[in-house]
Amino acid sequence: MTALSQRVSQSAFDGSRLRVVLLMDLHDGAQEQFLEAYDHLRDDVAAVPGHLSDQLCQSFENPSQWLVTSEWEDAPSFLAWVNSDEHVETVKPLSRCVREMRSLRYSVLRETGRSYTEMPERSRGGLQVSPRLGDGVVRHALTFTVRPGSEQAVANILAGYTSPAAQVDEYTRLRRTSLFMHGNRVVRAVEVEGDLLAALRHVARQPEIRAVEEAINPYLEEDRDLDDPQSARLFFTRAALPAVHHMATDGLEHGSTTRHALYYQAKEGGGMALARLLAHQDEAAANHPHNSIVGSTVFQRDDIVVRLIDVRGRPDAHPSLSFGVDTERQKASLARLLDHGTDDGTSGSTHGVALHPCDPSSPSVHEMQLITDRCASPEA
Numbered sequence: 001m002t003a004l005s006q007r008v009s010q011s012a013f014d015g016s017r018l019r020v021v022l023l024m025d026l027h028d029g030a031q032e033q034f035l036e037a038y039d040h041l042r043d044d045v046a047a048v049p050g051h052l053s054d055q056l057c058q059s060f061e062n063p064s065q066w067l068v069t070s071e072w073e074d075a076p077s078f079l080a081w082v083n084s085d086e087h088v089e090t091v092k093p094l095s096r097c098v099r100e101m102r103s104l105r106y107s108v109l110r111e112t113g114r115s116y117t118e119m120p121e122r123s124r125g126g127l128q129v130s131p132r133l134g135d136g137v138v139r140h141a142l143t144f145t146v147r148p149g150s151e152q153a154v155a156n157i158l159a160g161y162t163s164p165a166a167q168v169d170e171y172t173r174l175r176r177t178s179l180f181m182h183g184n185r186v187v188r189a190v191e192v193e194g195d196l197l198a199a200l201r202h203v204a205r206q207p208e209i210r211a212v213e214e215a216i217n218p219y220l221e222e223d224r225d226l227d228d229p230q231s232a233r234l235f236f237t238r239a240a241l242p243a244v245h246h247m248a249t250d251g252l253e254h255g256s257t258t259r260h261a262l263y264y265q266a267k268e269g270g271g272m273a274l275a276r277l278l279a280h281q282d283e284a285a286a287n288h289p290h291n292s293i294v295g296s297t298v299f300q301r302d303d304i305v306v307r308l309i310d311v312r313g314r315p316d317a318h319p320s321l322s323f324g325v326d327t328e329r330q331k332a333s334l335a336r337l338l339d340h341g342t343d344d345g346t347s348g349s350t351h352g353v354a355l356h357p358c359d360p361s362s363p364s365v366h367e368m369q370l371i372t373d374r375c376a377s378p379e380a
Contacts (some may be wrong), residue, residue, distance in 0.1 A: 007286060008313045009134030012075035012244040016128035017052070020078060022068040023102040030097040031063060037093035038068075044090060045070075050077020064099075073126065075107070075173040076272050079242060083301045086236055095233065102197055118126055119377055135248075137175060138196040141189040141241040141306065148184050150219040155181055157215045158188075159372045163316050164206035167374035172198045176375045178308065178352075180261040180368035184221075187241065187261060187306050187368065189299070241299045241306065245279035246312075248287060249297040259312040261368040264305040266338045274337040275300035278307055303339070306368075339362035 018271050020102045026034055038056055040213060045051060054070035072078040079085055091208030095101070107128040146154045158179050164173045180187045192199040224235040266274040275298050295310035 001073035006364055007249060008245070008247045008283065009132050009137075010139070010243060010246040011132070011279060013077060013128070014107070014128060015074060015126065015277055016109075018072040018075045018078050018130075019067075019106045019108055020070045020072065021104040021106070022070075023104070024066045024068075024098045025100040026064045026066060026097050028064065031058075033312070034066065034097040036092060037097065041090050048077075050074065050081070052128075060334045070357055071108075075105070076245070078105070079244065079300075080272060081244070083240065085238075088234065093346065095230065103277050106218070121316050137242040138192045138194075139189065139191070139246055139297050140196055140200075141187055141243065141308075142236065142239040143185060143187045143241045143301070143304060143306070144235075144239045145221045146184045146186065146216070146219040147221055151181065151184050154186065154216055154219050155369075155371050156213060158186070161212040162208040163374050163376075164203050164209055166200050168194070168202040172200050172202075174203065174376060178259055178261070178373045179371040180265045181371055182261075182368040183364050185263070187263075187299075189261075189297070189308055221365075241304070243297050244275050244300050245282070245298040246296070247282055247286065249291075249293075257312050259370070259373050260308045260309050260311060262309070263366045263368050264307065265339045266303040266305055266337055270337045270339075271300050271303040271305055274305050274334075275334055277330075277337060278305065290293045342365055 032130075035056075037302055042054070042056075045054065050073040052071040052073060054068055057067050057069070059065035059067075070078075108126065109128045109131065111127065163177075164174070172192065175193050176187045176191040190199070190329065204213075210226075217224065217226075222235060222238070264274055264278070276296050282293070282298070285291050285293070292312045293309050297308045299306045299308065322330040370371065
């Protein structure tokens, strides 16, 4: 039986410190403007809960290449900041100076050097205990809303497009794309072998994908102009739905499983706590004798949590496990974190049925409607 540490290939909830590296290529002549913008915002960033330190560096080989490296107490602190509207507004002056940007995020496993060895023993925590093992796949999702009444038109567009070429380059390949809807909310989850950013850029350049994006533009609640780099970057920044936890059991094969998405509407400010609860429950249920979930990914942004599960058999065979809870205590914990009001941030009805392990009439947990699920062939 595979150890739990080998099943969890990604987790924001292991308590380890996070190192974030932001690589930037500036527009010609924008160095002074960029430095001025950084000096204006760095004190605001330093005051963000969980922020420990950062450094701004300029390449001594190419003055247009800069990087910011920052350290955070843990991944949830950073994700709460980077996914917030406050962050989007704060970094706008920097973004105007940047031609290209890339963000890399790492958990801290080991640390050496005088600053660490001289640190008090009680302060040396925050290191990832052991390396995580994975399948070389990066998981990411986007979520956005469309105008009420346009749901069926959007579903038809998203279900009928031609898939782009899966192979991006020698090292990167688009493995799977899954699209779901709940009301007027769309969730698009992708799995990439290799470089996620390279895959997203490859997909964005494909004419069939450009056609789909242009076709849904009139239906979006948030306007965007894909020909304007700033507008496109702002839209996709706000639409990002990061994966915060992934685990898989032995023998995950697409042909033997079905994919489902559950949409959880958390209470205001409770999204991260809800994602943590679901992640821990998925770990606890891994060895449950009736567990039919062979793969689970939790995505979270603000108060929106989406749990993508690959199930062997029917998900309603053991509904409590499918919903992410099993015991009465877990159900009570989930109920405390859910928003039981009628406004879940979406509108309209869905093909999926509203589901809740404690109250079947609750609108807080929904099985989303599958629009399309596409897997690239192994030889693609």
